[in-house]
Amino acid sequence: MLFRKGASWPVSREEPSHVIDIAVFCETEKGRKVSMDFSRNPAGLDLARMDPALWAKYANIKALPLTAPPYRDSPLARLKAINAPSVRWLKDRGIDLEAGDLLELAPACQHFQGGVKIDERAATTVPGLFAAGEVAGGQHGANRPGGNALMDSQVMGKLAGGSAAAMAKASKPAAPRPRRPAKAAARGTPIDVREVRRTIQHLMSMRASIKRTAQGVKEGLAELAALATRPWDAAEAGEAFLAETRSIALVAEMVLTACGTRTESRGPHLYFDSPESTTPRPRQDPDWRKYLVLRRGPRGKLVIEARKPVEPDWPVVQQIDG
Ligand SMILES: Cc1cc2nc3c(=O)[nH]c(=O)nc-3n(C[C@H](O)[C@H](O)[C@H](O)COP(=O)(O)OP(=O)(O)OC[C@H]3O[C@@H](n4cnc5c(N)ncnc54)[C@H](O)[C@@H]3O)c2cc1C
Numbered sequence: 001m002l003f004r005k006g007a008s009w010p011v012s013r014e015e016p017s018h019v020i021d022i023a024v025f026c027e028t029e030k031g032r033k034v035s036m037d038f039s040r041n042p043a044g045l046d047l048a049r050m051d052p053a054l055w056a057k058y059a060n061i062k063a064l065p066l067t068a069p070p071y072r073d074s075p076l077a078r079l080k081a082i083n084a085p086s087v088r089w090l091k092d093r094g095i096d097l098e099a100g101d102l103l104e105l106a107p108a109c110q111h112f113q114g115g116v117k118i119d120e121r122a123a124t125t126v127p128g129l130f131a132a133g134e135v136a137g138g139q140h141g142a143n144r145p146g147g148n149a150l151m152d153s154q155v156m157g158k159l160a161g162g163s164a165a166a167m168a169k170a171s172k173p174a175a176p177r178p179r180r181p182a183k184a185a186a187r188g189t190p191i192d193v194r195e196v197r198r199t200i201q202h203l204m205s206m207r208a209s210i211k212r213t214a215q216g217v218k219e220g221l222a223e224l225a226a227l228a229t230r231p232w233d234a235a236e237a238g239e240a241f242l243a244e245t246r247s248i249a250l251v252a253e254m255v256l257t258a259c260g261t262r263t264e265s266r267g268p269h270l271y272f273d274s275p276e277s278t279t280p281r282p283r284q285d286p287d288w289r290k291y292l293v294l295r296r297g298p299r300g301k302l303v304i305e306a307r308k309p310v311e312p313d314w315p316v317v318q319q320i321d322g
Helices: 017-029 052-062 075-092 149-170 193-207 214-228 239-261
Strands: 034-036 103-105 291-296 302-307
Touching (some): 017 034, 193 214, 193 239, 214 239, 239 291
Antiparallel strands (some): 034 103, 291 302
């Protein structure tokens, strides 16, 4: 792991879990594996240096004497006491923590903070299209308080459903639209659209996940542009897969463009000066207390605009991962 003695581990005090994300990402980026070993405490872990208030709070929540043996000395004992089903669940899938098996880790997307812009009725700017859940953006600001995806999916889902039903009742069935003529075919050797999708997934994992840099964004956009110059072959994968991959490519372009525009760190967006750096730039208030809106402009070009959010007049909720 990357926890070197004397390393200036970065990150704002409010979001210390990013230190682990960055460390894991840096290792996997180099092609190495990161695993959790539940058989012993991490080397160098000095529990005496941990904030006693944190221990007390945790012991209180779980009603377990976590600072006493065996919990103090064994991550597996702690895990079994707190979440025994997870140990059984992993064993059923071939990872036996009790036998000393290691649990491999990798960064993954838990929630997309942005999304389709909606109004208070969950309506998008496309008439008749409503969005709710994770696909709808702008409800959480730069970060999502733990558990708030429920608000996305249930509260906004109810609103979206109600709005869509009201609109449907008030509308006449639309006449079918003529199909738009297909775009001019790209040139060059066709590439299997499944390969296109894998390439986009990989480039987004590398350029737009934990570590974002100007160089990574530039290279990612260039890779996307290169893919777009070749015809995408959907003979095996089918038209639906092709259409979805076109949308994925568009979203990837939008995300990379937004990542490159916000030259600070905020919430889960961590922006670094170089690919080698392990310390994200700090957040830059008041310049970047803004959110970004992307749309298609003249001749299909992406237009990006920074807007000021409505300032809440209630206390801001602290982020808790979840
Ligand atoms: C590991 C992990 C842990 C999480 N933990 C928490 C947590 O503790 N608390 C919390 O609040 N949130 C958590 N989240 C986030 C939360 O689970 C999601 O934000 C939420 O489930 C999103 O719900 P959704 O209905 O918007 O989207 P989804 O659940 O993604 O539903 C979209 C559905 O659309 C379907 N679909 C896609 N394309 C098509 C198509 N073309 N035609 C028809 N159907 C289609 C998909 O199959 C899917 O069923 C977690 C997420 C992850 C990944």
